[in-house]
Amino acid sequence: MTQKPRTAIIGAGKVGSALAILLKARGYPLAGIASKSFASACRLADLTGAPAFDSPLPLVDSAELVFITTPDREIAPVSAYLAEAGAYHPGQVVAHTSGAHSADELLGARQAGALAVSIHPLQSFADLDTARRNLPGSYFALEGDAAALPLAEQIVSDLGGKSFHIRAQDKPLYHAAACIASNYLVALLHFATGLYEKFGLTRQEAFAALQPLVQGTLNNIAAVGPVQALTGPIARGDIPTLRGHLPALEEAGSQLAHLYRALGQYTVKIALEKGTIDHRQALALAEVLKEEKQYEQPKSDHGLLPAGQTGGTAADNAYRL
Template sequence: MNVQKPKVGIVGAGKVGSVLARGLSDRGYQLSGIVSSTLESASQLARELGVDASVRAADLMQDAEILFITTPDRCIGEVAAQIARENGFKRGQIVLHTSGCLPAEVLMPAKEQGAWIGCMHPLQSFANKEHTSERLAGIYFALSGQVQVIQQAEKIVNDLGGTSFHILDTDKSFYHGAACIVSNYTVSLMHWASRLYGKFGLSSEEALAALLPLLEGTLQNIKEMGVVQGLTGPISRGDGITVKAHLEALENERDKSLYRELGMYTLKIALEKGTIDQEQAASIEEIVRSDNRGK
């Protein structure tokens, strides 16, 4: 026996909103419509999914049992306030945002009109609006908010093929900060390393082609052995002379400072792994902390 799924509305036709709308549509959820800041962006996604588009949530969202606000974080509060001014929320409606950092309370205008509020954040990187719903399969979603919302969000995550966990709003900055370290700062490190490879003549494209298999191999090591046992490299081996050579090769203090900070953190992992002892760690720490000028 097929149970009819609740009707869902999407406010925000950006990267997250687009892939979420595709995912919900693919899993049998009826969409009440797509709302975005411009009719062009709303219409593009709406045409693909065969639903209506608008720039006003009140035009399409009154019959939505579940409403996702998938705008950038800085816009969520104002979008919720604008919908409330247009009487776009209704009693008993479930309203979620998809921010990994903001609390559910940013949706207070919806709550004041009788809606239940919460957050469903996909722990995934979306680089463009063209990702298919498969991008959501197998990922984790962080849920927060009122109990009624979390119960419904768990069902949605299950339908999308994901795994959900609960998080307190007070812990969201830690949660999202850690996610940014893994996702955003990996990009920063690849950009840094690619720039350094340019010092000996590789183009940015050649550097990326050379470094990607290394990154993929590192991720495979982590998958197979875990974070600690997946560590390799000179610090893991206790090769202080190599670390010293790296620091001496870096030409500006910003690069040296970043290398030192990462090196000090890596020392802790190497000690935990057990591939170096305290004496080796102290020797490498002395090298890492030195300014390397005139040495």
């Protein structure tokens, strides 16, 4: 497309702000910014030179492309409000950036003659600066009306990204996998650095020590893929080493040992796929990693529950795996 669509941004959080700044830099005329907080809309307006609105209605009415970049739970009610107020019109493309929800979340857009699409960046954003840095080069998952996909592809290309298409029914599995790759990586590093705290390092020191190992592993995965990148005792079929780990982990906390065992059981399958162990070794490893006793609620003295919190409450249950 040579003529960039006049674009409205509804929601001035990290993703919406990064999109507004980057799209403006790539020649998309911004109709304006609206957000639940007018102060947030004004801050983003100052960064982009676009007008800020205390209501999204006039903004959306004048736009050809509408991005709803609110939190996921607010996409449907915001879209329904815009539709009921008559802000949508035929020829518009309405997009959201949720990974978990399909374009169906854009309630009322299609009924008004607009096209609906989801454009999800497969990336994590800790703050606005990282969002602006991380969006270019990221992959984006596109899903929605076929007629809107060419524009969605163009937007991704203009942002310096790459895109692929998925079906609406695949969004939950797609998003779960993204959470595993990103959020659970954070959880695993929290797990590992917490173990290093138990023999005297601070969590910051532990991360500094482990970061080269983590980066080296990511480099190996990029070079040869996750199966061939697997190293360590399970890949070697080294049962004595595993037997040495488990008592130390049980001493550190039953939840930690439970998590180690569960991850180990999955890792056995990868080692078998790699071909560095055979089926007999896989069965022996699985037997070592099997739960030996009923998993118990962790005690607060293991640092997994706030001091004074006891089992049985909803808050406690949030710590169960």
